[in-house]
Amino acid sequence: MADDQLSRVFAALADPTRRDIVARLAVGDATVGQLAEPYDVSMQAVSKHLRVLQDAGLVSRSRDAQRRPCHLEAEVFDLMTKWLERYRRQAEERFRRLDAVLAAMNEEDDGDQQDTTNKQTGAAS
Amino acid sequence: MADDQLSRVFAALADPTRRDIVARLAVGDATVGQLAEPYDVSMQAVSKHLRVLQDAGLVSRSRDAQRRPCHLEAEVFDLMTKWLERYRRQAEERFRRLDAVLAAMNEEDDGDQQDTTNKQTGAAS
DNA sequence: TTCGTATGCAACCGATTGGTTGAGTAAGAG
DNA sequence: CTCTTACTCAACCAATCGGTTGCATACGAA
Numbered sequence: 001m002a003d004d005q006l007s008r009v010f011a012a013l014a015d016p017t018r019r020d021i022v023a024r025l026a027v028g029d030a031t032v033g034q035l036a037e038p039y040d041v042s043m044q045a046v047s048k049h050l051r052v053l054q055d056a057g058l059v060s061r062s063r064d065a066q067r068r069p070c071h072l073e074a075e076v077f078d079l080m081t082k083w084l085e086r087y088r089r090q091a092e093e094r095f096r097r098l099d100a101v102l103a104a105m106n107e108e109d110d111g112d113q114q115d116t117t118n119k120q121t122g123a124a125s
Numbered sequence: 126m127a128d129d130q131l132s133r134v135f136a137a138l139a140d141p142t143r144r145d146i147v148a149r150l151a152v153g154d155a156t157v158g159q160l161a162e163p164y165d166v167s168m169q170a171v172s173k174h175l176r177v178l179q180d181a182g183l184v185s186r187s188r189d190a191q192r193r194p195c196h197l198e199a200e201v202f203d204l205m206t207k208w209l210e211r212y213r214r215q216a217e218e219r220f221r222r223l224d225a226v227l228a229a230m231n232e233e234d235d236g237d238q239q240d241t242t243n244k245q246t247g248a249a250s
Numbered sequence: 251t252t253c254g255t256a257t258g259c260a261a262c263c264g265a266t267t268g269g270t271t272g273a274g275t276a277a278g279a280g
Numbered sequence: 281c282t283c284t285t286a287c288t289c290a291a292c293c294a295a296t297c298g299g300t301t302g303c304a305t306a307c308g309a310a
Contacts, residue, residue, distance in 0.1 A: 007139050014136035015298085016129065026215040032257065045299055047258065052297095066256045066307045074216035077209055084202055084209070090151040091199035140268085157287060170269055172288065177267095191277050191286045 005057060006083060009076055012056035017041075018049050025059060025072035032068060130182060131208060134201055137181035142166075143174050150184060150197035157193055 013019055021035055036046040050070055053059045057076045061068050138144055146160055161171040175195055178184045182201045186193050 004141065006144070007141055010135050011139035014132050014139055016132055017298090019131070022212065026212050026219075028219070033255090041298090042300070043257075044259090044301085048298075051258090063306095066305095068257065072212075072216065074213065077213050077216070081206075081209055081213070084206055087147065087151050087197075088199065088202050088206070091197065091202070094151070094153070095199075136267095142268090158285090166268090167270070168287070169271085169289090173268070176288095188276095191275095191284095193287065 005076075006079065008052075008056040009058065009080060012052050012058055015049070015052075018053055021046070021049060021053065022058065022072065025070055029069045029071045032070070035070065130201075131204065133177075133181040134183065134205060137177050137183055140174070140177075143178055146171075146174060146178065147183065147197060150195055154194045154196045156189075157195070160195065 013022070017039065024030060024035060032043055032047055032050060035050070036043040039046065050059060050061070053070075054061060058073055059070045060073050061070050138147070142164065149155060149160060157168060157172055157175060160175070161168040164171065175184060175186070178195075179186060183198055184195045185198050186195050
């Protein structure tokens with residue numbers, strides 16, 4: 001179901017263990033073993049988490065002898081920030097409009113408060 | 126597994142249909158039927174999506190006769206933004222440190238050239 | 251070559267997810 | 281009251297998820 005990048009990123013970060021891994025990689029690169037150590041799950045489980053993070057573009061991996069160090073890719077955060085910023089702006093805009101309506105209602109506050117409010121038409125994601 | 130708020134929010138937004146619903150609610154409040162109409166899924170399915178969004182704190186719902194209008198709660202976005210900002214800052218910080226190391230290496234670049242740097246994989250997409 | 255370390259891959263399992271259909275509920279209209 | 285509208289709830293189902301175990305692989309060391 002999660003086919004696009006944004007879906008993969010959000011799905012990846014929906015797991016606390018994976019967010020924890022991201023937190024540790026933000027401090028510095030680490031191997032699978034190092035990442036697995038603080039948890040009481042198998043290394044294969046952590047390896048799976050890393051595959052999810054990698055598919056989401058959140059981490060990249062290189063080779064160092066038999067180790068596969070993981071590196072946090074920070075650019076993906078920009079994608080999320082951009083997505084978020086859009087709705088924050090829209091929410092603020094809506095808030096401003098609501099304020100305006102309220103102010104207008106105060107000014108001429110006799111009868112007739114029928115809604116000139118929003119019926120929306122959808123946007124896409 | 127997704128018990129905390131952040132997990133619920135990310136999980137909720139991992140679905141393209143739910144992000145779409147958020148996009149439409151950002152424009153203005155809507156009923157379940159209005160939200161379901163553009164998709165070729167049952168209203169029950171949309172109702173389930175809305176329950177997920179509600180549990181994540183992303184939407185609230187009121188009552189208007191037999192209708193249940195949905196309203197986007199923008200505050201949750203602050204939670205995500207805060208989470209994101211933390212890693213963006215850390216990434217920048219790391220980047221600055223790497224720059225410093227590189228600069229230091231340039232300054233004393235006579236003999237002795239083994240890298241004490243982070244091995245890091247190339248940039249990305 | 252053989253051994254140990256670090257990791258990946260595949261198969262399996264129980265819980266969750268996104269969808270369905272069908273029945274039930276809340277409220278205005280006739 | 282009954283009918284219709286607008287939903288929710290409950291049961292079910294296939295697919296996915298997070299975990300496991302067991303085996304295969306890549307590489308350095310002995």
